[in-house]
Amino acid sequence: MLMGVKKFLIGHPLKSNELGDQKLNKKKALAILSSDALSSVAYGPEQILIVLMSISAVAYWYSIPIAGCVLVLLLALILSYRQIIFAYSHGGGAYVVSRENLGVNFGLIAGGSLLVDYILTVSVSVSAGTDAITSAFPNLHPYKVIIACILVALLTLLNLRGITESASILAYPVYLFVLALFILIGVGLYKIITGDVSPQLHESLGTPVAGISLFILLKAFASGSSALTGVEAISNAIPNFKDPAPKNAAKTLVAMGILLAILFTGIVFLAYYYGVGPKHDETVVSQIASQTFGRNGMYFFIQGTTALILVLAANTGYSAFPLLAYNLAKDNYLARMFTNRGDRLGYSNGIIFLGIASILLIIAFQGHTEKLIPLYAVGVFIPFTLSQTGMLVKWIREKPKHWPVKLTINFVGALISFTVMMIFFITKFTQVWAVLIFLPLLILGFHMIKRHYDSVGPQLRIDMENPAVPIEGNVIIVPVAGITKVVENSLNYAKSLNAQVIAVHISFDRDNEKCFEEKWKKWQPDVRLVTIHSSYRSMVQPLTKFIKIVERKANEANHRVTVLIPQFIPNKSWQNVLHNQSSLIIRTVLLYQKDVIVTTVPFHLKE
């Protein structure tokens, strides 16, 4: 039945050789990989205004020059990542680039922060999407956290079904969102030009503001650069593109950059011109839309597509996280389960892990987008900086054609990214300090995992010259609780093997011991019975003690000890709770604490 539910939810399994079908063309790739970056315009401009608001509404005009700086940063990032795409056409992004050029530890820092970041991508995007929904329907506000969690769960299912299918579903909303914002910006500008909007709503550029400082402006700039989160997604996912993958990826990247620049500039400008500020229960985009159109169909179209693209932006995380986890696991820095392909050929363990982690984050932060964003942005700019620096080193080392140009581009990229990262740490330390503790722990974890895997290899290697010494005999210990068919069944099996059989009876009650021993002699005269009294009503301790004694003798003779545990299997699974699960406990304790073999002999009940 469980299998049926699984099949219904994620579809029938695919064969391993059906993998080729799952590649993306440019249009779909733009949708699936750009939704993160494009959707950032729904919260990026708002983050600038939140910082400026701490001074006064007069300071809002600063959002225009700050947006200019963000655009310069965007240009630098797009140019740098374009070079990375061509240089690393097998994908892997910041992790691979940093590891190859800066060394393992920088690679792990980049990889670790990206891993965390993709989880934050999902949490932030889904929270912001829920904000768009609750802006339109304020009475849903109290259910924010639940709505967000349900959305993450749906996304996880979608991704377990496989990339292509979800891409088809995702392509429309992304393009609809772009269309919706183009209409919004177009109509907004038209209204401004025709004088339909009063210019009195905003202070003009250059108005002096009391209390403004470089610190605040830098903080606002850093906050605004959260609109650029997600631009690296394409460079990490090149293997998902149709051939020629690098060319297609580069074109997609540029298209995304242009769209992002237009949308970001448009929203910042409209917000400025309309004099819109952040509100507790309504997003900036929602305010602009309702001022442009009123709360009519067009407003709900904009809010709807915004919510949709934000929720689906989380999908970028679902494309990138499993792939990065796969890369780290392949290099032995993460558990191998992240390399397994699921029924639908996606890396399902990564997908499921991502879903659970995002839901936990959303619950922990109660869906407050603005509190999640600083962590998110810092997590993004660390790998940005590292990958650009990595490229720098690569060009200096390899000196290919036009290397001075390439070098300059990546140098500018690295410098700007590093500056933004430092601004984050300085201006928002109280919100991002956790990164400085968590990231080193993560790196340590990576190394511990790698050390373990590295040590396993030699321990498993076969020495062809010296094959293992054959075992010369076996001792089988059968714990018996009474004189029943279950025990008869187990003894019957034990006797059929080439071994010495010892039955052990753990007694809790001295009075019955004699009686039991006499019955046993009549029933199984050829099987030796050992009775052990347990004063503390424990099965495991007396048994392990006895096994220890048997083991010592057996080892001397190169014999192996097997413990044979009869296991009751009821007809219906709910009936399991009605039976003592001690066989399970005994099995676990023996396997992990002793070097004995554990055999489970099932006894299937018929009724």
Next chain:
Amino acid sequence: MLMGVKKFLIGHPLKSNELGDQKLNKKKALAILSSDALSSVAYGPEQILIVLMSISAVAYWYSIPIAGCVLVLLLALILSYRQIIFAYSHGGGAYVVSRENLGVNFGLIAGGSLLVDYILTVSVSVSAGTDAITSAFPNLHPYKVIIACILVALLTLLNLRGITESASILAYPVYLFVLALFILIGVGLYKIITGDVSPQLHESLGTPVAGISLFILLKAFASGSSALTGVEAISNAIPNFKDPAPKNAAKTLVAMGILLAILFTGIVFLAYYYGVGPKHDETVVSQIASQTFGRNGMYFFIQGTTALILVLAANTGYSAFPLLAYNLAKDNYLARMFTNRGDRLGYSNGIIFLGIASILLIIAFQGHTEKLIPLYAVGVFIPFTLSQTGMLVKWIREKPKHWPVKLTINFVGALISFTVMMIFFITKFTQVWAVLIFLPLLILGFHMIKRHYDSVGPQLRIDMENPAVPIEGNVIIVPVAGITKVVENSLNYAKSLNAQVIAVHISFDRDNEKCFEEKWKKWQPDVRLVTIHSSYRSMVQPLTKFIKIVERKANEANHRVTVLIPQFIPNKSWQNVLHNQSSLIIRTVLLYQKDVIVTTVPFHLKE
């Protein structure tokens, strides 16, 4: 390490023959078994006022005659239960009395409602205790649910340590509470007599009240009778008393009845005279105490002991629930695990189950005492009615000395209890309807469990005349993933047994199959290798398919099939996540779905 934590929390294990030490003397028994009933005065009077408040504050004077009715009910119950104690000196209470006299199903209804009721005892008492705390410290109000859950967890631990130890801890607060309320009532009365309290605060008895109806008065009476919850506890726990158990228990019961009557009457009277009504964030007792003393040391003493006794009243549930669960389990109506004594000789499974269930209830009802009480009271009056009726039938059947007197007492008890129960169902149907659905389901569950256990016996019985046919041979299937020491170790073991060995390699990759087979031939020329290609990357399905084929042949020859699973045991337990846990999945599937024996051969990693 886990064992160490366990020992620290619940103490070192006790031997089975240390059981005798755990019996209760009268003073301790009064404390441990009466705390539930006595503590009910902290919320019982308030429940009457909550109902009357729905009409108007003028109606508060009705609490006096209603309290009179409750006292009559109390007298009837104490007299009836006294008879039960002598007639059923082995304990078991309503469940045993109803089962023996009214038949199995009535016994199960009584037992089922008591089980649920003991869980509610814990939830209600702890919630009310938390109310007492938050009345004294209003800024703790938002943390009500968490405080209540922590208290339940502490109680659970205390009870896992064993009865006597917890009784010693519990005796003081109960007596301190009685002392505190005696002082409160005494000082209150003194102030009233000396004219220190204005008589204008209350309407005089008999003031006409607009809108009062019989329905409301019955509802108020039923609500007030929630102060009697817990009087049955002593009759259920007779085996816990020191000898002569029935006599000691009867004396304790009467002492409790007298104390309860005094405290209940006192609180109701003071509340009436002071004109106190229910408040959202302060209990009635807290209001009386603060009006009598002001918020000084004495006030906090009363609140403190009230909170303490309420929280400890929950302990009655901890004495009664595990014992009742034990009785039901002994009769095969509940899982046998409820009959196991834990390290400290308590029925620890019952204790743990009770703790978890109560916490869930507290969370579900968000710690609202007044919403939990109706369910609680209904659950109490169902077994009250059934056990009194059972006694009725017993006297008619057995006709002992003075039987007409005994009959009359239990008849009155049964009639009153039944009436109160019906009043509950009629006046509070919207709050208690769930009982009518849940209780039948519970009874059905009891029967299903019993039917299962009854069917197991014959299936396990040995037929001495026809011993099982000996097994004539064995086939051992060893799934192999590669050419490693783990596999070598398993094969070595398989070869040492008297069996035909088949190695099975599940391949995910056609290209490597040939290569693997060739290597195998060189390495293990004497072990037959079967390679199966799995297109869907599943281990389990191809394996079970193969086993099916082998099984068919084996069964014909009276051979048994064993699947030998190599299991990797890392040195440190966290490393388990780094290794494929497929052996666990394979084992579970094979044991439950097929009739094969599963042997786990551990391979312990040294680093």
